[in-house]
Amino acid sequence: MSFTQPKFLLFLAVALAVYFVAPKKVRPYVLLAASYLFYWFSGGALALGAISLTVLSVYAAGLHAGALRRAGAKKAKRRAPLLWCLLLNFGILAALKFSGLAFPKLGTLLIPGISFYTFGAAGYLIDVYRGKVSPERNVLKFALFVSFFPQLIMGPISRYSEVAENLFAGHGWNWERARRGVRRIIWGYFMKLAIADVLAAPVAEIFDNYASYSGAVILAGALFYTFQIYADFAGGINIVLGIGELVGVSLPENFRQPFFARSLTDFWTRWHMSLTRWLRDYLFYPLALSKPLAKLSRAARRVFGQDVGKKIPASAATFAVYIIVGVWHGASLAAFIFGLLNGAIITLSLFCEPLLDTLREKTGIDGSKRGFGAAFAMLRTFIIMLLLRIFARAASASAAFSMLWRSLTDFRLTGLRTTLLGLGLGTWDYLLLAVCIALLIGRDILAARLEGSGESLDTRLNRARPAAQFILTFVVLAFVCYFGLYREGYTATEFIYAQY
Amino acid sequence: MEKLLKILKSIHPRADFANETALVDKRILDSLDIIALIGELEETFDVEIGVEYIEPENFNSVDAMAKLLKQLGADL
Numbered sequence: 001m002s003f004t005q006p007k008f009l010l011f012l013a014v015a016l017a018v019y020f021v022a023p024k025k026v027r028p029y030v031l032l033a034a035s036y037l038f039y040w041f042s043g044g045a046l047a048l049g050a051i052s053l054t055v056l057s058v059y060a061a062g063l064h065a066g067a068l069r070r071a072g073a074k075k076a077k078r079r080a081p082l083l084w085c086l087l088l089n090f091g092i093l094a095a096l097k098f099s100g101l102a103f104p105k106l107g108t109l110l111i112p113g114i115s116f117y118t119f120g121a122a123g124y125l126i127d128v129y130r131g132k133v134s135p136e137r138n139v140l141k142f143a144l145f146v147s148f149f150p151q152l153i154m155g156p157i158s159r160y161s162e163v164a165e166n167l168f169a170g171h172g173w174n175w176e177r178a179r180r181g182v183r184r185i186i187w188g189y190f191m192k193l194a195i196a197d198v199l200a201a202p203v204a205e206i207f208d209n210y211a212s213y214s215g216a217v218i219l220a221g222a223l224f225y226t227f228q229i230y231a232d233f234a235g236g237i238n239i240v241l242g243i244g245e246l247v248g249v250s251l252p253e254n255f256r257q258p259f260f261a262r263s264l265t266d267f268w269t270r271w272h273m274s275l276t277r278w279l280r281d282y283l284f285y286p287l288a289l290s291k292p293l294a295k296l297s298r299a300a301r302r303v304f305g306q307d308v309g310k311k312i313p314a315s316a317a318t319f320a321v322y323i324i325v326g327v328w329h330g331a332s333l334a335a336f337i338f339g340l341l342n343g344a345i346i347t348l349s350l351f352c353e354p355l356l357d358t359l360r361e362k363t364g365i366d367g368s369k370r371g372f373g374a375a376f377a378m379l380r381t382f383i384i385m386l387l388l389r390i391f392a393r394a395a396s397a398s399a400a401f402s403m404l405w406r407s408l409t410d411f412r413l414t415g416l417r418t419t420l421l422g423l424g425l426g427t428w429d430y431l432l433l434a435v436c437i438a439l440l441i442g443r444d445i446l447a448a449r450l451e452g453s454g455e456s457l458d459t460r461l462n463r464a465r466p467a468a469q470f471i472l473t474f475v476v477l478a479f480v481c482y483f484g485l486y487r488e489g490y491t492a493t494e495f496i497y498a499q500y
Numbered sequence: 501m502e503k504l505l506k507i508l509k510s511i512h513p514r515a516d517f518a519n520e521t522a523l524v525d526k527r528i529l530d531s532l533d534i535i536a537l538i539g540e541l542e543e544t545f546d547v548e549i550g551v552e553y554i555e556p557e558n559f560n561s562v563d564a565m566a567k568l569l570k571q572l573g574a575d576l
Contacts, residue, residue: 130551265530285535286551289551297539310539313535314535318532452526
């Protein structure tokens with residue numbers, strides 16, 4: 001069941017009604033029932049079976065890990081059950097992703113959101129192992145944590161410690177929270193319906209038939225895809241967080257104005273934040289600080305010198321992280337290359353730091369300072385990610401290489417306008433799209449300005465002139481209604497990230 | 501403290517380590533910096549900083565880091 005289907009809105013209305021009417025203590029169980037029902041509609045018995053397997057195995061492993069820890073068992077003894085449980089759950093996930101190679105797109109769509117809930121449950125288990133979290137004794141409450149329906153299909157990946165209290169508190173109706181939540185939900189639908197779904201058709205046309213298009217069109221397609229994927233994923237996340245807000249659960253942010261990133265490393269602290277946070281805490285740090293890599297580092301220092309040698313653990317761990325980020329998007333060569341290239345560029349800049357520092361000094365262009373340096377760094381990062389993203393969307397690795405090659409060698413601007421108007425969108429559509437994207441970018445600019453000021457975007461908007469607030473609300477609602485209800489020949493598409 | 505500040509300055513020459521109390525929260529120190537920092541600290545102070553100590557609270561300020569090091573047996 002997708003957020004953009006009318007039946008989801010019906011489901012949500014009923015679920016919320018039951019939730020708020022129910023007594024406080026019962027509310028978490030209403031959420032659990034709603035989550036399982038939602039998942040039944042999304043993936044049927046197979047999906048329910050899969051998630052229940054994860055819930056039960058991780059629940060049991062968590063209790064076991066907690067008991068072992070209290071008994072003062074040695075690390076080796078405590079590690080074994082942890083590893084078996086992780087192997088089981090990640091094994092299922094990997095098997096499903098790789099089956100997607102044989103049956104494209106079928107694999108993980110069978111069990112939508114499996115990547116998200118598997119990572120979420122695994123994070124909990126590792127936290128229990130580390131002693132950061134005491135194991136949840138109530139299996140139903142644990143099931144709610146794993147399957148909480150807003151975040152089930154596309155994340156964010158929450159930490160147990162950050163959501164448990166609110167999730168099980170059974171918060172009642174609160175007008176202020178409800179207002180914030182609804183505002184967020186509407187904005188999410190705006191992004192998804194007015195931008196992402198409008199761009200879906202032209203992007204598909206260009207990526208599926210790249211051979212018949214010039215390099216300029218291909219680059220335009222990559223640009224369209226950049227906005228499509230952002231509006232789709234971040235829009236969906238806004239809906240998720242908004243729903244969470246309605247029931248008093250603050251889910252973690254997943255996006256932080258990604259187009260303002262000054263480097264690839266910076267980008268990944270702004271895009272799909274809950275995933276990169278997870279990988280940092282559960283893969284990057286343990287790997288970079290591990291004994292084997294420390295040994296490698298000492299050997300490398302002997303061979304290549306101090307400066308290079310000491311960077312080996314961080315770069316090896318970086319590669320591991322970004323390869324996972326890539327393969328998250330599908331066990332295909334193109335996805336793997338996407339991750340690999342991200343890892344390679346970041347590692348390269350790590351090793352070239354002295355050189356880059358000299359360059360910054362000589363040219364005066366420094367990304368960490370304000371003004372021209374910052375703008376340059378942001379544009380550079382935007383372009384690099386735009387090109388890399390071709391690997392994330394192209395039909396295959398060879399297609400991606402061809403598309404990149406064509407953009408460089410066959411960059412014909414003639415006929416660009418005619419071609420773009422022949423992709424299913426007319427002048428009027430592009431105009432509306434431009435307005436919507438401008439609104440999106442404007443919102444991000446405002447949010448970026450507010451960062452560090454302590455004021456939230458929500459509060460800032462409430463401070464604006466009433467007339468401005470009214471116009472903004474009206475325009476956004478109008479777009480949602482137009483694209484959601486009235487546009488002819490228009491079907492809202494499935495969220496892109498539901499397949500992971 | 502001197503040694504600690506020197507190490508920090510070598511990682512980020514321009515950051516205000518003496519006064520800043522949100523080094524991690526404000527993303528002044530990113531994950532690559534933390535790894536580099538831990539490597540240097542472990543060598544200089546002859547301690548072992550395990551993954552479980554990588555919390556924002558332990559690295560948000562010079563004082564927090566000094567506290568962590570003392571806790572791990574370092575001679576500051």
